[in-house]
Amino acid sequence: MADELTAQLHAAMPFTAVLGATALKVGSDEVVLRLDWDAARCTSGGLLHGGALMALADAAGGWCAFLNLPDGARGTATVTSATNFLRPVTAGHVEATARPLNVGRTVIVADTELRDADGRLAARVTQTQAVIR
Numbered sequence: 178m179a180d181e182l183t184a185q186l187h188a189a190m191p192f193t194a195v196l197g198a199t200a201l202k203v204g205s206d207e208v209v210l211r212l213d214w215d216a217a218r219c220t221s222g223g224l225l226h227g228g229a230l231m232a233l234a235d236a237a238g239g240w241c242a243f244l245n246l247p248d249g250a251r252g253t254a255t256v257t258s259a260t261n262f263l264r265p266v267t268a269g270h271v272e273a274t275a276r277p278l279n280v281g282r283t284v285i286v287a288d289t290e291l292r293d294a295d296g297r298l299a300a301r302v303t304q305t306q307a308v309i310r
């Protein structure tokens with residue numbers, strides 16, 4: 178099941194394959210993606226790169242927004258994204274859980290928590306996704 182979801186993720190958003198993200202759960206109420214810590218994904222000091230964390234969160238939030246699109250919409254695009262990095266990820270993995278904060282006619286706001294392998298909140302991302310018709 179996870180392999181199938183990951184194949185869907187990589188087909189829909191090819192950069193997630195380059196990133197090395199995997200999909201654990203996909204639904205309109207919650208999308209969960211995962212990224213393993215790896216030295217190649219780090220900035221200095223062995224910290225998982227902020228851009229990698231933001232890319233993971235964007236993919237989770239974007240997929241969640243897509244699954245909440247109103248009838249007649251054909252897609253979604255990120256128009257703003259705000260991130261707070263609350264603690265570094267230096268080992269293990271990080272999981273991004275995206276949920277819809279508000280589903281509007283023209284804009285969907287997704288709220289995404291990134292937690293480390295111990296379940297600690299490492300970052301929080303709020304994204305605004307445009308509804309494309």
Ligand SMILES: CC(C)(COP(=O)(O)OP(=O)(O)OC[C@H]1O[C@@H](n2cnc3c(N)ncnc32)[C@H](O)[C@@H]1OP(=O)(O)O)[C@@H](O)C(=O)NCCC(=O)NCCSC(=O)Cc1ccccc1
Pocket residue numbers: 220224225226227228231262263264265266
């Ligand atoms: C250090 C601080 C910024 C502030 O912490 P505070 O508000 O004072 O919070 P608090 O005291 O509660 O500590 C919480 C935890 O913080 C850590 N820690 C705290 N102090 C120190 C210290 N002196 N030294 C070392 N670590 C320290 C420690 O783990 C601690 O946990 P513990 O208590 O040991 O269990 C923290 O929020 C942090 O590391 N955030 C993550 C930053 C990050 O990983 N950014 C991404 C990579 S950068 C990038 O790629 C750029 C980029 C971005 C975007 C795009 C492209 C590129």
